[in-house]
Amino acid sequence: MSTAPSDSVLGHEDKAAVEALRAVVRIATVAHRDADVHDPEPFDDFVEELAGRFPLLHEACEITQHCGHALLLRWPGRGPAHQDATAGPVVLMAHSDVVPIDPDDDWQHPPFSADLADGFIWGRGTLDCKGSLIALCSAAERLLAEGFSPRRDIWFSFGCNEEIAGTAATSAIELLQARDVRPWFVLDEGGAVVDDGFPGMTGPIAMIGVAEKGLLDLELRAEAAGGHASTPTRGGATATLARAIVRLDEHPFPTNVPAATVAMLEVMATRLRAPLGRALALLTKRPRLLAAALQRAGAEPAAMTRTTTAITQLRGSRGANVIATTATATVNLRIMIGETVEGTIEQVRRIVRDNDVTLTALSSSEPSAVAPVDEAFELLGETLAAVMPDVVPAPYVVMAATDGRFFQQSFPRVYRFNPFRMSVDLRRTLHNVDERIGVADYLEGIRWYAALLGRL
Structure with a gap:
């Protein structure tokens, strides 16, 4: 990670960018699935704050507010709207909503304080993903102040309900299609710059997502006679459910290392100390041995x-002295590319092998297609070389879910990358306590976005 500059040495533009991010982090734009809990006022405040912080961008763009508080901005280019594919428009994405805060969590700095301390901006959304949104706007504002105009149309799509898989992304796609916008490529959140993604790494790699796993929230349910806890019988709903959970834990899904992951590891092999680099390069030619090695390398490589399966929620009776008549567990599965939601449910059924446990899909999305590693991907790499010359790009299968999966159903070139350096400790703060972004890393990300916009 780069060394944080002191506030006294920051220029006017950098100070403005830091304060812009701090201002929006203080706005608690928390996404809730329950409409009765959702508070629209912070989202109103966010839209207003964005307009006040970036007046040149809002003046230059045609702005459509949709799906409540989502924004679609068109920055008109100098050239014709439609030429060859590589001259087409580009869509740059981020989202304003954040996940809820657990009141029992203990943060070093309050989650919506946006404290500036120890070289970091602290708070929910700094990494996911107000940092990217404000960095994009800051980069565009700087270029506009210099009189820059892009050659092609640039669209900014800022969602407002990504964290709950809401409809802002599909609404934006419909608006783009209604305008006959056919992007050369789309860039969303996803990968980052890492230097500790694999044991023995000697240099940073930009993990640029070319695909993402599918998502399935699956409910396991067991039912049986309840009663008073003072007169229990063997078995019951909770015991039946517990057996199913243990079977899932003891029987992971079959291994499957897709071509995009192999390509990433080939790049990574060039960044490992000898003899690890040579060993990994050899393993990329042997899929079974490669999978086994990744499973031993840590949670991220294993995934x-x-x-993957993760039991995230458990529910039983409402009373400490009441035997449950119904017990449920929510399983969050991230489905490998090349597989399907239906096939995943059937695999869970085979693992559980208990007719007394019912399976219900609560929500799902199929794994995405794989974006090509062609001129668009190379442009992202060229931008890295200009701004972060110590970083090399690598294709990557994103394990989390992004709005990019909806865009990739309509547009083939969807890439996922946050141009920020993130250590493993920082990556662990995503959807967790003490989320924060390094000031120097944030400012470097602004320069990366500005360099990318300048090439468009």
């Missing part, structure tokens, strides 16, 4: 090898 690259298969569909």
Whole structure:
């Protein structure tokens, strides 16, 4: 990670960018699935704050507010709207909503304080993903102040309900299609710059997502006679459910290392100390041995090898002295590319092998297609070389879910990348306590976005 500059040495533009991010982090734009809990006022405040912080961008763009508080901005280019594919418009994405805060969590700095301390901006959304949104706007504002005009149309799509898989993304797609916008490529959140993604790394790699796993929230349910806890019987709903959970934990899905992951590891092999680099390069030619090695390398590498299962919620009786008549568990599965939601449910059914446990899909999305590693991907790499010359790009299968999966159903070139350096400790703060972004890393990300916009 780069060293944080002191506030006294920051220029006017950098100070403005830091304060812009701090201002929007203080706005608690929390996404809730329950409409009765959702508070629209912070989202109103966010839209207003954005307009006040970036007047040149709002003056230059045609702005459509849709799906409540989502924004679609068109920055008109100098050239014709439609030429060859590589001259087409580009869509740059981010989202304003954040996940809720657990009141029992203990943060070093309050989650919506946006404290500036220890070289970091602290708060929910700094990494996911107000940092990207404000960095994009800051980069565009700087270029506009210099009189820059892009050659092609640039669209900014800022969602407002990404964290709950809401409809802002599909609404934006419909608006783009209604305007006959056919993007050369789309860039969303996803990968980052890492230097500790694999044991023995000697240099940073930009993990640029070319695809993402599918998502399935699956409910396991067991039912049985309840009663008073003073007169229990063997078995019951909770015991039946517990057996199913243990079977899922003891029987992981089969391994599957897709071509995009192999390509990423080939790049990573060039960044590993000898003899690890040579060993990894050899393993990329042997899929079974490669999968086994990744499973031993840590949680992140292991998740690259298969569909993953995580028990995230458990529910039983409402009373400490009441035997449950119904017990449920929510399983969050991230489905490997090349597999399907239907096939995943059937695999869970085979693992559980208990007719007394019913399976219900609560929500799902199929794994995405894989974006090509062609001129668009190379442009992202060229921008890295200009701004972060110590970083090399690598294709990557994103394990989390983004709005990019909806865009990739309509547009083939969707890439996922936040141009920020993130250590493993920082990556662990995503959807967790003490989320924060390094000031120097944030400012470097602004320069990356400005360099990308300048090439468009």
